[in-house]
Amino acid sequence: MNTNLPAIAGIGSVTPLGATAGLLSDFDIAPQPIAAWPNATLRRAYQVQPFNPAKLVPGAKTRRLDRLSCWALVAASLALQDAGLDLDAMDRSRVAVLFASGFGCLELTESFYRSAALNGWSGTDPITFPETLANAPACHVALFHGLRGPNLTLGGENFAAEIALLRAASLLRHGQADRAIVIAGDALSPAVYQWYETAGLLSPACFVSDPPARTASFVPSEGVAAVLLESAAKTERKIYAQFTGGCYARSGDPAQAIRDLFSSAPAMVFPAGDGTPCSSDPPAEVFRSLAGQAFEGQSFSRNDARIVASLPVADGLPRSGGLFHLLLALSRRPGSGPALMLGTAAGGAFAALRLEVPSS
């Protein structure tokens, strides 16, 4: 183990699978009828079920927060709990917070729009406005835990979570922080769900309780995953994985990018969702094709790589689902060794991250 490289030392999540510190143990979930807003006919999604944040994070006051801010605060706090980190014993100005999202705080943004529709732009709510800003979730994490390091909110057309991981690792590498909490996710809203539906992107499983097998379309999901990154040299705790490199690009040659990251075929692959909700090829199949190109001429054969297939509950979280995919992959106890986390998207964009999973 290279102790200079960042390690994932804590995990927290608020997803349709529940609010959890550490790895997940139950992945068996079906989409549920949407309860968060009224629908004339059946509409289904993978949804975060209501919970009491203060029970998980004592002292958390979340009543006025957007759901996404609330989940980010809880997931980050659970990651800190999981890591057993004593913030009182460290310099909080050396802890960074990075939040990645595709759409930001939709609940209160739509609420702000609603108040404008009903009262006019001169009658909007001053309490709501600051909570519509994209960086509100990261702000609340910093505020609650007193974290005074870099506080970044990032987005990406396809791979916001992967971008945040890479930027966090860069902050650590350059000594701009000692630790980084990386948080990624999104919340569903009526306008986003309706956008998907109008665009014809939704799976039949959104509309019927007994849908056909998984198709190229998707069931929308929501939730937030968080990881605590710190130098492996700094942690005496368990390490879920070491983060050893990666890249992302709008276009280019992903096979070459994989070759640049790995001298030989990785022991396992975590398809990280493709970043778009309507891929014609499941990510695992995309990888098989790419891996064949990347390691042609070596001892690699397509079946050597252990592909830890992603799950629909994470596929339904486009743009910001990378951390959720990673959490699901690690939760399935994939074994140890070098792992490739790979996302590809329509238009040629891709993200490839190299991880080292230790033996448990």
Next chain:
Amino acid sequence: MTILDPAKTIAVTAIGVVSPYGLGSAALEAGLLAGKSCLAPATDLFPGFTGHVARVASLPAIAEVERYSRSDRLAMAAAEDACAGLPRELLRQSGIVMATTVAGLTEIEPEIAIDPAAWYAQAGLARAATYPISRVAASVGEHLGIEGPACAVSVACASGAIALALAANMLLDGEVPLALAGGSDALSAFTASGFHSLQALDPAPCRPFDKSRQGLNLGEGAAVLVLETLAHARSRGAEVLALLRGWGMSNDAYHPTAPDTEGKGLASAIRLAMEMAGTGIDEIGYVNAHGTGTPLNDVAETRCYELVFRGRSAPIPVSSTKSYFGHCLGAAGALEAAITILAMRSSALLPTLRLADPIDSPDVEYLRGAGRSQPLPAAMSVSAGFGGSNAALVFGRLDA
């Protein structure tokens, strides 16, 4: 200042700007040096809005205009301005880090929240698709044929400066040979309404750092800086406009909207940037301040400068160029970085407009009245935003 390693030194080799002065950094520089205010009364943002704003009068025509928000188009124009003359292959490999807070909010109407299906039926899907913050960076990539990584930054009003810092990190990591970094935000009813509801707007032209200040004015614009390592710039014979010597980022962890009244968080970001730059307090010749004109910000910022610059041989010269064309939100940090470089290159200490009675401080010289000329080997741009985020950028002249 000594350059230690050209491969680890960040150079600014081009600046693209769209500001209320027009397209290009020459228009920006001319407007600033002339002391021209672009602020004008706005009557058409929404009924009941009374205030001054600064607008960009016109933008270059583009194809498929419906796919792009006004923030996208501002960014595309600034990026095109910055990249004129760059080799196509180099541009293709470049990275993009673009800041925004507004993104496509300009294209969406309140009725979307009442009946989304009806609104999409009337307005189509494309307008709402401009909403994600990532669209600004993606639009620049599409417009210029860039295939490298594209990253969006949205850290309220510190966004633009943080975009430059992250791009510099990418270059030091060797991720890209060249990075386009900046910010873009359009005027929108959404943000104007938000600041109006918070009573943060001055109905008159703003007066940053004046004891009688009442708030901010909103503006719009975009700035994109071309960053590369000094070694890379030299290898291709590029003109070096300035060096980005240091950058620092911090968070107040104090309040969701109000700054730390003692300015400690901002001071931390400034010290980190100066430490990275290897500059002492006497070497910074000018600070382009965040200077919004709100009662809380300007006092907190003054306390911050006192924390950092106390003991300097003379008070630190500080001004807010938001007094010229308002607060451009996610673009502000990038625009003000560009202004800081232009000030350094023209040896111009830009005054804050309409500053009659500055906040008292023994450690700060609030520049006002006529501008003055003074060599500036190094200067700093400072940004802060809702959520407590702070950023500071230290620029230096290559020949200093």
